[in-house]
Structure formats: C-alpha cells, structure tokens
Amino acid sequence: MALTREERESFLAEPHVAALAVDGEAGRGPLTVPIWYQYEPGGLVWIMTGLDSRKNRLIRAAGRFSLMIDREEPTVRYVSVEGPVTGTSPATVEQLREMAARYLPAGKVDAYVDFAWKNHGEQVVVRMRPEHWVSSDLGTV
Known part of the structure; x- marks a missing residue:
C-alpha cells in the first residue's frame, strides 16, 4: 500500500x-551507488560528494537525481524520490559533521570528520527538491 x-x-x-x-x-x-543523505519533512534533500567525482559530474549534466531507501523490518517498506537539483555549494565542515552525526555513533563522529575533511578532497553539497515520489509498505497489504 502506498504511504501517505x-x-x-x-x-x-x-x-x-x-x-x-x-x-x-x-x-x-x-549510475547507482549507496550514499548518505539528509532530509527534513517538507524540505530539500541534500547529499555530499566529491567536487570531481563521477556522481557530481553526472548530476550536473542531468540536473536531477533519484534516491531510493528501503527497509525489511518490521515490514518491507520503501520510498523513492526524484527531482531537480536546486543548488550546489562547497561543503563545510559543519555540514560534514551534521551528516556524520546522522549515521555514526557519537563517539566516532569527531574522528571521522577529522579524517574525511583532510583526506576526501574538496566536497560539495547538492540539494534536490523532491518532485516525484513512489512508496509502499508491503506489510499493510
């Protein structure tokens, strides 16, 4: 059943x-690859990637991208969202910290941010406006 x-x-x-x-x-x-992302309901989706990465090059050329997330427990559920890029800007260490804190245990965030900021090269934040959604929870059918 589709999600509200x-x-x-x-x-x-x-x-x-x-x-x-x-x-x-x-x-x-x-190109289909795993990625961390950030989103607040009603807002824009944003990702962080290398300035010179294949991902960034293809996103710039296409002007849009899709994200698909899913889970298996407690029910199979997925959401796919696609939309246009609304902006790209140089990433800040604060944005890197926000993203890392979303995915990593609190005790690992500082070390990861320090390593990534020094070793991953120049990063950009790419923002997308969700335009098309596909969703379902297969446990509700």
Whole structure:
C-alpha cells in the first residue's frame, strides 16, 4: 500500500543509506551507488560528494537525481524520490559533521570528520527538491 505524504516524508527523514541513481554516460545505464543523505519533512534533500567525482559530474549534466531507501523490518517498506537539483555549494565542515552525526555513533563522529575533511578532497553539497515520489509498505497489504 502506498504511504501517505506524512509517512513517506517521515520515512525519508530517518537515517537510511540511500541508493542514488543518476543518468549515466552514453551507452551505459544509470549510475547507482549507496550514499548518505539528509532530509527534513517538507524540505530539500541534500547529499555530499566529491567536487570531481563521477556522481557530481553526472548530476550536473542531468540536473536531477533519484534516491531510493528501503527497509525489511518490521515490514518491507520503501520510498523513492526524484527531482531537480536546486543548488550546489562547497561543503563545510559543519555540514560534514551534521551528516556524520546522522549515521555514526557519537563517539566516532569527531574522528571521522577529522579524517574525511583532510583526506576526501574538496566536497560539495547538492540539494534536490523532491518532485516525484513512489512508496509502499508491503506489510499493510
């Protein structure tokens, strides 16, 4: 059964690892990779990626991307959201810390942020406005 707007936005706001998909190069399928993301109901989705990454290059070319998140317990549930990029900006250490705190235990955040900021190269934040949603909870059928 499809989720209500409130249910799908609440589910997307939980800290799941998403599958990001974006149109690929000519002759190839879409690039689909796991990624951390941030979202608050009613707002924009944002991701962080390397400035010179294939992901960022393809997102810039396509002007949009999709995220799909799912879970298996307590019921099989998924949300897929797709939409246009609304902006890209250089990432800040504060944004990196926010993202890391969403996914990592509190005791590991500082070490991860320090390592990532020094070793992952220049990062950008890409924002997307959710435009198209597909969702279901298969435990409610």
